[in-house]
Amino acid sequence: MRDVVAEPDRVDRSGSAARPQRRRLDVLPYVLVAPVAIFIIGLAIVPALFTIIESFFTVNELDPPTRFSGLSNFVELFHNHAVTNSAANTAFYVVVGVALSTVLGIAMAVLLQRPFRGRGLVIAILILPWALPGVVEGILWSGIFDPNAGLINNLIATLHFGAGNGVLLGQNRLLTVGLIELVQVWQMTPLSTLLIFAALQLIPEELYEAATVDGANGWRRFLSITLPLARPGIAVAMVQALIATLNIFDQPYVLNGAASTGSSVTMETYFVSFQNLNFGQGYALSLVVALVTVALSLLVVRFIYRRVEL
Amino acid sequence: MATRRSRATWLGAAGLAAVTLLAAGCSGGSGKAAATGASTQTSGVTITVALPTDPPPQAALDAFKAATGITVNWSSSDWDSLQTKISAAATANTYFADVTNVDWSRVGQLGKLGWFLPLETYLDGNGLKADMPQLASFTLDGHIVGVPYDASYMVTTVNTDLFAKAGISTMPTTIDEYTNDLKTIKAKGVVANPLNIPFAAAEGLSTYWYETTQAFGGTVLDAKGKPQFTDPSSAGYKAAEWMVNAVKDGLVPPGNINVNDSQGEQTLMAQGQAASTFSDYSGLINSLYNVTDSSTVAGKVQYLETPGVSGTALNLSNPDGMGIPKQAKYPAAAAKFIDWFVSAQTQADFSGLNGQDKVWGSSFIPSRLSVVQQLSQADKLADGERLAKMLKTASPVFPDGAPTWYPTFSNAVYTNLHAAATGSMSVADAIKAIADVANQQSSNS
Numbered sequence: 164m165r166d167v168v169a170e171p172d173r174v175d176r177s178g179s180a181a182r183p184q185r186r187r188l189d190v191l192p193y194v195l196v197a198p199v200a201i202f203i204i205g206l207a208i209v210p211a212l213f214t215i216i217e218s219f220f221t222v223n224e225l226d227p228p229t230r231f232s233g234l235s236n237f238v239e240l241f242h243n244h245a246v247t248n249s250a251a252n253t254a255f256y257v258v259v260g261v262a263l264s265t266v267l268g269i270a271m272a273v274l275l276q277r278p279f280r281g282r283g284l285v286i287a288i289l290i291l292p293w294a295l296p297g298v299v300e301g302i303l304w305s306g307i308f309d310p311n312a313g314l315i316n317n318l319i320a321t322l323h324f325g326a327g328n329g330v331l332l333g334q335n336r337l338l339t340v341g342l343i344e345l346v347q348v349w350q351m352t353p354l355s356t357l358l359i360f361a362a363l364q365l366i367p368e369e370l371y372e373a374a375t376v377d378g379a380n381g382w383r384r385f386l387s388i389t390l391p392l393a394r395p396g397i398a399v400a401m402v403q404a405l406i407a408t409l410n411i412f413d414q415p416y417v418l419n420g421a422a423s424t425g426s427s428v429t430m431e432t433y434f435v436s437f438q439n440l441n442f443g444q445g446y447a448l449s450l451v452v453a454l455v456t457v458a459l460s461l462l463v464v465r466f467i468y469r470r471v472e473l
Numbered sequence: 474m475a476t477r478r479s480r481a482t483w484l485g486a487a488g489l490a491a492v493t494l495l496a497a498g499c500s501g502g503s504g505k506a507a508a509t510g511a512s513t514q515t516s517g518v519t520i521t522v523a524l525p526t527d528p529p530p531q532a533a534l535d536a537f538k539a540a541t542g543i544t545v546n547w548s549s550s551d552w553d554s555l556q557t558k559i560s561a562a563a564t565a566n567t568y569f570a571d572v573t574n575v576d577w578s579r580v581g582q583l584g585k586l587g588w589f590l591p592l593e594t595y596l597d598g599n600g601l602k603a604d605m606p607q608l609a610s611f612t613l614d615g616h617i618v619g620v621p622y623d624a625s626y627m628v629t630t631v632n633t634d635l636f637a638k639a640g641i642s643t644m645p646t647t648i649d650e651y652t653n654d655l656k657t658i659k660a661k662g663v664v665a666n667p668l669n670i671p672f673a674a675a676e677g678l679s680t681y682w683y684e685t686t687q688a689f690g691g692t693v694l695d696a697k698g699k700p701q702f703t704d705p706s707s708a709g710y711k712a713a714e715w716m717v718n719a720v721k722d723g724l725v726p727p728g729n730i731n732v733n734d735s736q737g738e739q740t741l742m743a744q745g746q747a748a749s750t751f752s753d754y755s756g757l758i759n760s761l762y763n764v765t766d767s768s769t770v771a772g773k774v775q776y777l778e779t780p781g782v783s784g785t786a787l788n789l790s791n792p793d794g795m796g797i798p799k800q801a802k803y804p805a806a807a808a809k810f811i812d813w814f815v816s817a818q819t820q821a822d823f824s825g826l827n828g829q830d831k832v833w834g835s836s837f838i839p840s841r842l843s844v845v846q847q848l849s850q851a852d853k854l855a856d857g858e859r860l861a862k863m864l865k866t867a868s869p870v871f872p873d874g875a876p877t878w879y880p881t882f883s884n885a886v887y888t889n890l891h892a893a894a895t896g897s898m899s900v901a902d903a904i905k906a907i908a909d910v911a912n913q914q915s916s917n918s
Contacts, residue, residue, distance in 0.1 A: 224564060224586055225877050225918070245888075310728020312740055333673075333731040334895045419731065421884060422674035422891050437557045438880035440582070442564065 211453075214446045222443035229443075236447035245434075246448065249426040252340050253409060256427065257459075259344045260351065260408035261401055267348070268355030268400050273389060275356070276363045286357070293353035301417025304346045308332050308418065332419050339424040346414045351407050355400035362396025363389065367473060391469070398468035402460045409456050428452055515806045516542030522810065523570035524795060525552040529823060529833040537813055543806045552576075559798070563588040568800045571807035575619025575796040577610040578676075578883065581875040584613030589796040592617040595808030601815070604841045607792040610869040619794030620815050621840040626867040627684040627752045627789040628860070629780065630762070634773040635748040638663045644777055648688055648715070651751075651780040655724050658748050666726035667748035668719050669737045674891040677734030679883045680791060682890060683870045684752035685712035688779050688786040694882075696873045698915030700908040705901075714900050717893045730894050743768040749777075754791070755863070756838045758855040776856045778863060790867040792840060820844045825853055838864070878914035885910035 221232040240246050271289070275282060292300070307314040308331045320327025332339050366388065374384045390397075412429040419425035421434070428448065436445030512518065520543060528534065528547035538544050548570065550558065555574050562569030563586065575589060583589050592598070598617050602608050607626070611619040629651075631644065639658040645651040658667040671677045686693055691708020692701050702709020719725045726747070729737065738754070741747035743761055755776075761767060762774040778785040795814070797807045813819055820841050823833035826848060838860065839845055845864055849857030876882065889903035898906075 224560075225582070308731075309740075310731065311726055311746070328727060330727050330730060333891070334897075336897075420674035420733065420891070421888055422731075422895075423888055424895070424897075433557075434884060437560050438884060439878070440560060440564075440586075 214449055214453075217443060218446040218450045220443050222441075222446065224440040224442070226441075232443065236444045237451070240444055240448055240451070243431075245423065245426070246428070246431050248423050249428050249431045252336075252415075252424075252426060253411070253428045255340045256344050256347070256411050257405065257408045259341065260347055260411075261404045263344075263348045264351040264355045264404045265397060265401050267352045268359050269390075269393070269397065271352065271356040272359035272363055272393070272396075273385065275360055276389075286360075289353045289356060291353075292350050295350065297347075297350065297413025298417055300346055300350055301414050304414075305418050308342060333422055333424055336424045339419055339422075343411075343415050343418055343425050344408075346418065347408065347411055350414075351404050355404060358400040358403070359393055359396040362393045365471075365473060366392045392471050392473070394467060394469045395471055398463055401463045401467060405459055405463065406456055409452060409459075511801060512803050513805045514803060515809055518542075518803045518806050519544040519546055520571035520801075520803050520806050520810060521546045521548055521569075522572040522795075523548040523550060523555060523558070524572075524574050524793075525550055525555050526793075527834060530831060533819070533822065533831060533833070537810070541806075541809055541813070543803075543809060545810065559588070562800065563798065566800060568802055569798060571797065571801040571803050572795050572810055573798055575611060575794040577607075577621075577790070577792055577794065577869065578875050578879050580611055580613055580618050581871070581879055582877045583796075584616060584618050584874070585877045588799055589618050590799055590801070590804055592620060592796060592808070592811070595797075595805070596620065596812055604817070604843050605815075606842060606865065606867060607790045607840060607869070609872075610790055610792060610874075611794050611796075613874045619796035620811055621792035621794045622815050623793045624755070624838040624840040624842075624845065624864055624867075625791045625793060626755045626838075626864060627680065627779075627791055628755045628863060629749065629751050629777040630742065630753040630757065630774050631749045631777045632742070632745060632747070632770055632774050634770070635663050635667065635745070639748075645780050646778070646785055648780045648782060651749075652715070652719075652724075655719075655749065656722070659724060664746060664748055666723060666729075666746075668724040669741045669747040669750040670716055670719060670725045670729060671732050671734040671737040672716075672720065672725070672730040672891055672894040673733040673736075674887045675733045676883060676887065678887040678890055680734070680789070681752040682709070682712055682716065682886060684779070684789040685716060687789055687868075687870075688712070688751075688781050689715070690782045690786065692872075693870060694876065694911060694915075698876045698878075698911060698918065700911040702904060703908045710900075710904055713890060713893065713904055716890065717900050717903075720894050730891065739767065742774070743770060745770045745773075751779075752789070755788075755860060760834075763855055776859050776863070778859065788863045788867045790869050815840060817841050817844055821847065824848055826851060876915065877918055881914055882907075882911055 217229075218236055219231060219233060220229050221235070222229050275286065295303075306312075310316060310328060310330045310332075313331070315331065316327040316329060318327075319325045319329065331342060370388050370392075371384055374388060379387065410429050411427045412433070415425040415427050416430055421430065429452070432445050432448045432452070435441050435448060522545055524547075527549055534545045534547070552574070556576070556579070558569055559573060575583060593616065596617070598608075601617075601620060605621060605624075607621045607624055608617065611617060611621060633644075635658060636642075636644070636654065639654070639661045641654050641657060645654050655667045658664060670681060683693055686702065686709045689708035689711045691712075693709055695701055700709075701707060702713070704710060705714075720727070720730070726732075726741065729741075732740070734754075737747070737750065738757060738761060742750055742753070742757075758774055758776065763771045765771050779788055780786065795811055797804050797811070801807050820839035821827055821844050822831035824839045824844060825832045826844070838854075839848070842861070842864060845854070845857070845861045848854040849861045854860060871879075885907045889898065889906045892898045893900050893903035
């Protein structure tokens with residue numbers, strides 16, 4: 164691509180009309196952008212292309228050589244019970260995680276919308292769960308869920324609600340997936356809150372004042388002003404929650420091991436790739452996850468995002 | 474302001490950098506060639522040692538440097554992450570470390586893949602074999618893939634205090650006696666759930682089943698990788714049944730379905746909530762149960778020779794080893810390090826025979842039999858005489874080497890046994906699912 168800059172015809176000192184010069188290529192912008200572009204190409208585009216191509220090949224360290232195998236990686240994955248089971252778990256993680264973190268994010272952002280004493284401190288504390296690595300959170304919550312010495316069972320026993328030896332994780336699939344997702348929601352909600360909170364800060368106070376004058380109550384103001392104008396922030400929050408839940412790994416792995424009651428698609432990708440050394444299938448599974456992520460993100464943007472001009 | 478010429482130079486440099494980066498990104502995927510340019514230098518070099526354990530005392534590494542001129546850069550990492558790094562580096566044909574972990578369970582896989590250098594070309598294999606019973610677990614087709622540095626093996630531990638409270642003074646020697654004793658402890662209310670089995674879907678559960686299968690007098694797979702546990706009268710089937718029944722009968726705490734091996738040791742055995750762990754780790758009395766900071770049962774736990782069908786059974790070896798990845802920069806220096814690390818002198822130092830300042834906290838049991846015997850004679854190893862005796866007969870899960878598809882098999886073992894323990898599938902179905910994986914994988918290979 165050539166960037167051309169129009170220049171006026173020049174007149175030389177002798178007064179005769181000069182021959183029009185070729186428009187000059189200004190390389191400086193390209194040079195400045197090059198480092199970032201190189202990183203994006205080298206660390207995102209190339210691996211992505213590599214993944215797409217190799218997903219159609221048998222790339223198995225224990226079954227060399229690498230050879231074209233068409234769609235067989237994808238077909239085998241869909242016939243793999245562990246993968247389909249983890250896909251069902253992941254679907255649950257996505258639905259519950261995105262819905263819950265968005266609703267809680269909106270609620271907390273609205274609570275923080277009006278300035279109050281100590282709001283900065285509250286926001287700082289709010290960020291903490293988001294700042295913690297998933298593995299650390301998993302370990303922390305495993306202490307809470309532990310059936311032998313966990314906080315929840317201790318509370319149940321102390322308050323005489325039961326014997327306090329209930330098994331929370333691993334036995335009932337729905338309960339297991341729900342509790343694991345609760346831990347992830349605990350981690351994701353602060354970011355959702357901040358994203359929505361940032362959108363709320365852009366809403367002019369005059370709109371609320373005018374609505375109040377028109378007799379709108381708090382709920383009406385929320386539905387007619389806050390929610391519509393926060394949609395850009397809500398959409399971004401939902402997309403980040405979507406990406407996080409589709410790629411959930413740390414929490415189920417730490418809290419529930421490799422058990423089928425909580426395993427996620429990303430965990431299966433890890434097992435297929437690094438335990439079984441079947442990288443072809445690992446690429447295929449990664450590609451499927453990436454495509455689902457893009458498709459669902461587009462849906463969120465299509466139905467939730469609205470351009471807001473204030 | 475830059476001239477056109479200098480701009481062109483910049484552009485060229487940027488383009489070159491982009492091409493270089495792209496080439497680097499593309500080159501890692503399928504390269505299988507051995508590392509080129511590995512140095513035979515053994516002095517004045519720095520080697521990276523990546524193991525799932527804390528480093529030994531700095532003084533020991535300094536002494537090694539003074540003697541050899543080799544500086545050691547120690548990189549600690551958890552076991553699972555390390556296995557991923559090993560696979561990723563080997564697949565991408567890139568340097569990662571000069572010395573790293575070789576787990577017995579991956580010897581078959583690593584041996585076939587050729588990711589590690591054969592150590593018999595660097596070390597005296599016969600000399601090591603004479604003093605390291607567990608070296609067999611690291612040998613494949615005559616090639617030594619790794620050398621054990623810690624002679625971990627599975628043992629039964631019992632809290633003699635809890636047994637005594639139930640009126641049991643003679644320790645069991647068979648699995649039936651053992652089971653009855655546990656039932657007695659439960660029936661007398663000494664502890665609610667006397668047996669610790671870590672039923673979390675993790676490697677520790679597979680290991681527990683292997684040890685129990687061995688106690689029932691059988692093996693898991695034959696030399697061709699075919700399952701030996703499908704018949705209800707087989708040792709593996711009985712072992713699975715015994716383990717799952719222990720949950721159903723209330724011998725195992727219900728919460729143990731999500732407890733891994735180390736959690737079970739720390740929260741149950743070390744706190745006196747369980748009376749026994751059938752498949753425990755050798756050396757834990759020294760490193761955990763007798764440590765009063767983290768245990769309430771100091772002096773109360775002892776090792777028990779594994780109760781078998783009609784008498785004591787063999788113990789399962791579960792050692793940690795180290796080897797040299799093919800992409801090592803300094804393989805000769807790495808070999809010198811391994812030779813030093815597993816030498817009788819160093820093992821004696823690390824185990825506390827030559828003073829507390831030389832003790833390596835992570836060294837539970839030395840891999841050299843001679844050093845274990847010295848420790849036992851010097852009375853520096855809790856229950857050392859019994860440990861030394863059991864080490865002599867510790868045998869690998871797979872006498873012919875772990876199959877290349879072991880990780881897939883183990884995953885099937887622990888996920889299905891876990892599911893059986895939760896009640897979501899029967900023992901028969903779990904065994905069938907595990908056997909299907911073994912049959913499929915062994916046929917494919």
